Amino acid sequence: MNPTNPQHELLVRYLDGATSEEESARVVEWLRRDADARAFLRTLSEQAVVVADVERVAISREQALKAVDAPQTPQLETRVRGRVPPWARRVAVAIALVAVSAALVVSVRTRVGSERILITKTTGSSRYLGAKGSVDDTLTSGLAIGVGDTLETRSCDAWIDLTLRDGSTVTMGGNSVLRFLRDDAGRSHFELSQGSLWVTPSAEPLTGRLMIRTPTLLAEMASAQFDLRTSSTESILRVNAGSGRVTQTLDGGSMLVTKGQQTHVSLSRRHGLVVTLQSAPVTHWACDLGRVPEVSLGRWLPSTDTQQARLGAEPLLWPVSEEASVMLYAVSLAAWKSSEHPVLLHDTSRIRFRGRSARAQTVRFGFSVQKVRGVFAGKFEVDVPARALGPIGQTWEVDLPLTDFRPLHPRLAISPEGLELTDIYALTIREDAGLEIHHIELVPEAPMEPRESAPGSGEHNSSPRSTDL
Amino acid sequence: MLLESDILQALMQWRTRISAAAWVVVRDAHAAEDIFQNVVLKALTREVQFANEAALMSWAFIAARREGLDWRRRHHREHLGLDAELLEVLEAEWQAEPARESGARMEALQECLESAPESARRILKLRYYEGWSCEEVAEKMGLGLNAIYKRVSRLHETLRDCVAGKLRTATNLGDPIS
Numbered sequence: 044m045n046p047t048n049p050q051h052e053l054l055v056r057y058l059d060g061a062t063s064e065e066e067s068a069r070v071v072e073w074l075r076r077d078a079d080a081r082a083f084l085r086t087l088s089e090q091a092v093v094v095a096d097v098e099r100v101a102i103s104r105e106q107a108l109k110a111v112d113a114p115q116t117p118q119l120e121t122r123v124r125g126r127v128p129p130w131a132r133r134v135a136v137a138i139a140l141v142a143v144s145a146a147l148v149v150s151v152r153t154r155v156g157s158e159r160i161l162i163t164k165t166t167g168s169s170r171y172l173g174a175k176g177s178v179d180d181t182l183t184s185g186l187a188i189g190v191g192d193t194l195e196t197r198s199c200d201a202w203i204d205l206t207l208r209d210g211s212t213v214t215m216g217g218n219s220v221l222r223f224l225r226d227d228a229g230r231s232h233f234e235l236s237q238g239s240l241w242v243t244p245s246a247e248p249l250t251g252r253l254m255i256r257t258p259t260l261l262a263e264m265a266s267a268q269f270d271l272r273t274s275s276t277e278s279i280l281r282v283n284a285g286s287g288r289v290t291q292t293l294d295g296g297s298m299l300v301t302k303g304q305q306t307h308v309s310l311s312r313r314h315g316l317v318v319t320l321q322s323a324p325v326t327h328w329a330c331d332l333g334r335v336p337e338v339s340l341g342r343w344l345p346s347t348d349t350q351q352a353r354l355g356a357e358p359l360l361w362p363v364s365e366e367a368s369v370m371l372y373a374v375s376l377a378a379w380k381s382s383e384h385p386v387l388l389h390d391t392s393r394i395r396f397r398g399r400s401a402r403a404q405t406v407r408f409g410f411s412v413q414k415v416r417g418v419f420a421g422k423f424e425v426d427v428p429a430r431a432l433g434p435i436g437q438t439w440e441v442d443l444p445l446t447d448f449r450p451l452h453p454r455l456a457i458s459p460e461g462l463e464l465t466d467i468y469a470l471t472i473r474e475d476a477g478l479e480i481h482h483i484e485l486v487p488e489a490p491m492e493p494r495e496s497a498p499g500s501g502e503h504n505s506s507p508r509s510t511d512l
Numbered sequence: 513m514l515l516e517s518d519i520l521q522a523l524m525q526w527r528t529r530i531s532a533a534a535w536v537v538v539r540d541a542h543a544a545e546d547i548f549q550n551v552v553l554k555a556l557t558r559e560v561q562f563a564n565e566a567a568l569m570s571w572a573f574i575a576a577r578r579e580g581l582d583w584r585r586r587h588h589r590e591h592l593g594l595d596a597e598l599l600e601v602l603e604a605e606w607q608a609e610p611a612r613e614s615g616a617r618m619e620a621l622q623e624c625l626e627s628a629p630e631s632a633r634r635i636l637k638l639r640y641y642e643g644w645s646c647e648e649v650a651e652k653m654g655l656g657l658n659a660i661y662k663r664v665s666r667l668h669e670t671l672r673d674c675v676a677g678k679l680r681t682a683t684n685l686g687d688p689i690s
Binding site: 061266 | 516517521532536544552553592602605617622626636639640647661668
């Protein structure tokens with residue numbers, strides 16, 4: 044083993060604050076007259092900041108693998124000895140939040156060509172549509188996609204992680220369609236025609252630009268951590284770190300969106316592009332079906348004298364394995380389409396559904412969540428038997444405490460406490476019960492007085508009751 | 513004049529160097545990252561425009577140094593650090609290096625770090641990520657203080673040599689790491 048350069052060792056001691064006055068003066072003088080000494084100091088300081096970067100990524104990868112349902116103040120809080128400003132921790136977490144594969148960056152770069160993107164994680168039902176017409180419903184991590192290829196996540200609990208050639212991570216949320224486009228300027232270029240995605244830039248110093256099109260906007264981002272949701276008529280882009288330029292498809296108006304800001308771009312809006320501070324979350328939310336022209340799943344039924352908005356279940360073939368599928372009849376809504384604010388869930392909250400069934404059938408109610416300004420965090424469901432809903436053909440209303448919902452992904456979150464509502468749904472399995480939904484509401488606290496339970500509702504602690512028209 | 517997107521991209525390319533320059537002042541990797549983020553925010557929100565990338569970088573290093581000195585004052589660590597003249601020399605040397613060359617070096621450095629033995633990474637993590645002093649690292653590792661100084665010093669030299677080796681290999685193959 045070669046002996047260390049004693050001057051390097053002295054510099055390490057100097058930077059540790061452990062040299063005497065005489066030694067410190069010697070170090071300063073050495074640095075002043077010796078370019079190699081300064082080169083070593085520059086090298087050492089670069090190594091120090093890169094070590095911290097690498098450790099941040101490694102820790103977030105560890106957290107992601109453990110998939111702990113922690114709020115966004117994870118282990119960094121305790122590992123770093125209280126010397127990091129809170130916002131810097133947020134940046135560090137943001138940089139690495141979806142970084143299950145971030146440590147693969149270098150190997151990814153060597154394996155994937157300049158126009159290929161690697162799938163590093165896939166969960167739930169998804170589909171690959173190749174540029175030349177091939178179809179594959181068995182996506183696995185390690186596959187690369189090329190220009191013109193399309194990925195679809197086919198349920199709200201499906202998601203796909205992609206690692207770009209610069210090491211950035213793109214996470215596709217549920218019910219999303221993403222196409223990889225050619226870009227002659229060397230940017231990663233996508234079209235998100237529906238659904239949601241989260242982008243976490245590489246922690247590496249050289250990070251490329253990312254361009255994303257939706258039906259309503261074009262976003263050109265540089266080293267930004269952001270999330271984007273879109274439908275055919277509107278998009279919301281929220282920037283949590285870095286910045287980017289957003290151009291509205293409708294009139295070509297363009298604005299810079301920076302950290303902490305968001306823009307909501309709609310084809311139907313008459314005013315120009317507006318950038319605002321990200322909205323504070325709300326704990327009460329009532330979905331006004333009359334104001335939701337697009338739904339994730341369901342069909343609008345003719346209004347009646349007493350019910351203006353009626354959303355009927357539509358069939359959905361649900362793949363339960365590679366060989367088998369089950370038919371669902373479902374209504375599903377995205378919370379962001381009917382709320383300007385993120386909808387925050389607490390264990391003490393309840394969800395109220397009002398609707399009607401034409402045939403006696405157990406109804407499954409559920410919702411999916413994401414971490415606040417983060418990625419998919421799970422899905423929760425509860426079954427309510429037909430007898431608890433009341434007489435067939437009459438309007439019913441159920442108040443379901445969130446604690447009654449069982450987690451489908453307990454590895455991600457065992458409780459919805461502190462998470463953001465993304466999708467909410469009701470469905471029947473195999474048989475079409477003529478299910479229709481009229482009203483959905485998140486009520487922040489449990490009622491002061493217990494409601495009268497409907498007959499047969501003892502299978503859970505919710506308070507379903509029927510309501511005559 | 514540089515557009516906001518150009519400014520952001522250029523600063524991200526120089527991120528490690530600007531953060532490292534800040535680290536020399538504050539000797540805290542998280543504070544250095546914090547300072548870099550503040551520099552980015554200032555660059556994007558300040559009214560003065562940058563004629564070119566060189567002007568931006570010159571401003572960014574000065575801004576990072578001032579932020580660092582301010583941080584030192586706020587944390588009562590005025591006694592730390594080099595004088596302004598020496599800091600300026602270091603910054604000038606950092607700026608003299610082409611961005612592409614620096615990028616390849618940083619990439620190689622990450623590779624070297626990721627392939628380093630666990631014990632080496634632990635020492636570096638304790639020292640630079642968790643911010644412990646060498647004395648505290650020595651206690652945690654059950655080693656003498658002088659042994660830690662030697663090991664930290666040797667680790668920096670090893671990483672430097674590893675990076676140089678990777679860059680040489682890449683150059684010989686005609687395929688620079690990028």
